[in-house]
Amino acid sequence: MTTTHDPAHGTVDHGDHTHGGTGGADPHAPIENTAGEPDYFDVLQQAIRELLVEKGLISADEVRAMVETLDAHRPALGSALVARAWTDPAFKERLLADGTAAIEEFGIDNYDGTKLIVLEQTPEVHNLVVCTLCSCYPRPVLGLPPDWYKSRPYRARAVREPRALLKEFGTEVPDGVTIRVHDSNANMRYLVLPMRPAGTEDMSEPELAALVTRDTMIGVTTPRLP
Amino acid sequence: MSTRFVEGQRVRIADRDAPGHVRTPVYVRGKEGRIERVLPRFLNPEREAYGVNEGTDVRLYRVRIEQSALWPDYDGPADDVLELEIYEHWLEPADHSPTEGA
Incomplete structure (x- = not known):
């Protein structure tokens, strides 16, 4: 394979x-x-x-x-990874510096041998991941991609009109926030590290992980309190 | 092994047709951007797809392109960008004539 x-x-x-x-x-x-x-x-x-x-x-x-x-590889692995990054600043630093090494340290089997780049959402930058050529996806941390991720409309529109596309996902990115689209077209794989929502200061790591859905780690939405 | 381009350098993605397992999407060919970061060397997928692996590894880069440079009618903020991976043999220095390079 x-x-x-x-x-x-x-x-x-x-x-x-x-x-x-x-x-x-x-x-x-x-x-x-x-x-x-x-x-x-x-x-x-x-x-x-x-x-x-x-x-x-x-x-x-x-x-x-x-x-x-x-x-066996499901988005729950990515969710746990993000919750750890939210609660352990040193781990977050390692995750952003070398995603591949950090997920292995976290115990995730990087079974397909791809290299991982972790993209941090900030108040200034919103990251969105797509693979225009096929369906490259960070499978070790998120499992298999959803069908829409592989669809031609998503692949074309993510690079052509990301703001209109995100609106259809219910995600309004203000004009003051830069959108950075990542076309996952070759050897690297990309995982979005969403921002920790306000009001979650007292939540445990597993409670935080529950807020981190698959789509927040692709960049089509953001985590929210239920 | 040395790298031909450095972080921050302006580059132009080659505008040429190529058959086979090419990982340079058509929509970025002929476009200019900057090297966002230098990545390791990887097997050239254009050769790897045909079972030729030995000695074919090439340097990979991440290139950042302004959306307005990709799509003249892009109506989002001027800071919006696209980033993707381009192998060295698809890149030319942007300050040279477009016909020069790989």
């Missing part, structure tokens, strides 16, 4: 549903999960996988274990 890029057309089979199937060979077709027939890329993936297993290059158990690893 290649570790550098996450092709939008790659398909991960989770048994009851798939990720990334494009519904046919047309690259402009919308990304949809259809319950019925396997699509072109489902069939291609299955054929290659069966050939590799048959030739003894990989084992069926390795494939299963990789899917298990992919599924």
Whole structure:
């Protein structure tokens, strides 16, 4: 399994549903999960996988274990990481200086070998992450990307009109705040470190983590008190 | 190993067509920006995609481009920027003629 890029057309089979199937060979077709027939890329993936297993290059158990690893990584890992950064200034400093080293220190298995850059939201700068070429995503800390992240409208509009796009996510970024869009197009992966909301001074680390949703770590929204 | 560009330097992203597994999005080709930071060397994906790994590693940079330089009709604040990763062979010094360089 290649570790550098996450092709939008790659398909991960989770048994009851798939990720990334494009519904046919047309690259402009919308990304949809259809319950019925396997699509072109489902069939291609299955054929290659069966050939590799048959030739003894990989084992069926390795494939299963990789899917298990992919599924084991969920946004909760990123949420816990952010809550730690909010409560431990020295850790936050290390996280911003070298994201890859800091997540390994935190105990997150950086299974795909990518390098992580952590982007700090501030009162002056709002960061937003996208991958215009495919679906590169900080999988070790956030798991698999949501379907909208892989959709063509999100990928195009995040770089073309980020403010209008964010408004549709319910996120109004004032004109006095700079928007920094990060196109995750090559070897690095990006995690947004949101700002800790006011009024959370007495909250515990797990309580704080509950405020840090997946979308706040992509930069399409901000954490709020319930 | 030396790097061709330094942090803060103005650069131009090459405007050329290239087939294969190219990681330079079309919308930034021919655009100018500044080196935001110098990153490590990585295998050249244009070669790696075809199984050629040995000796193909190239320097990677993060380039910051003003949104107004990408989209002439961009209607957000002038400070809005886009940042992305560009391999060294796609970069030219911005103060040289556009035809020079890789």
